Amino acid sequence: MNRREALKSVAFLMGSAISATTMGVLFENFVLPEKEKNFVSFSATDEQILSEFAETIIPTTASSAGAKAAGLGTFIPMIIRDCYPANFQKLFADGLKEMQIKCSEEFNKDFIAMSNEERNQLMSSLRDDAIATNKAPSFFLIARDLTILGYYTSEIGCTQAREYLPIPGRYDGNVPYIKDQKAWATN
Template identity: 55%
Template sequence: MNRREALKNVAILLGTTISASTTTILFESFTLPENEKNAVAFTDDQKKILTEMAEIIMPTTKSSPGAKAAGVGKFIPMMVNDCYPAKQQQRFAKGLSEFEERAQTEFGKNFLALNNTERTKMLIDLRLGAIAQKESKDAATADISYFFTITRDLTLLGYFASEIGCTQARAYLPIPGRYDGNVPLKPGQKSWAT
């Protein structure tokens, strides 16, 4: 099974956790022309921003490492460049630039220079803005909302497709037995990855 097939399967397993637009892109990326790939280039700082955002979305806990340890910060730009059409890549990059500008406007410093509380506040505000934009269809905030939605979706997809997500964040059974769709979980028990 190749990487895209595996990611598509994870997207199906995650179901409605991932937005319809991301699921559609994953299914249609098999026919993405080569000239559509790598339409945008991400700087090292932008990759670090995506890494820090992913860690806020999927933080390290007592029971499992977070998105940073799973390599999600490298996964997001790779997926955007390899699977998203040029127009969506440019829209994502524009939203990322708007996000960087918002950090400067709100806090007077780069997102990477913010403390964890400020970073978390920015992501909460971004999430609420994306929800409001979906309802209002405000074109002024469309790109930054799109950027947040794709970042969130790819964080979840990358994390739960990673070895850490499959084996440490979820219960992993390397040799599954029979299928049982109604297995009772004990309080605090992890859900099954396979």
């Protein structure tokens, strides 16, 4: 099974947690031409920013490590370069640059230097902009979707953030739910 097929399977299971744009890219019935792969490149600083961006969306908690520990700083650019067509890659790279400009203009800092409160404020602004312009796809929506997809397909997401049974067993679609129990990663 190749990466695209594996992501399709997980995206299908996650249902409405992922936007129609990301679902469209993953379910698109085409093979990405080699000339479109790696159309854009991301620096180590970009990966660090994306890692912190993802951590803002899914932070570390007392019960599980967050998006940064799950390696989303490298996962997001890899998926963008390997699975998204060139026009989406450019849109994403341009959106990342625009976010950094917005950080400088509104907070007089780069994203890495911002406090958690400032990052949350920025995220709310990016989300509101994406909703207000009804612009799909947008950098924010793609980054958010890949954060969710990457985290819940990582070992940390499957074993720490969700209930996990490491021993294969029979499928039981009627497992009793205990109040405050994590969602099941496997069953």
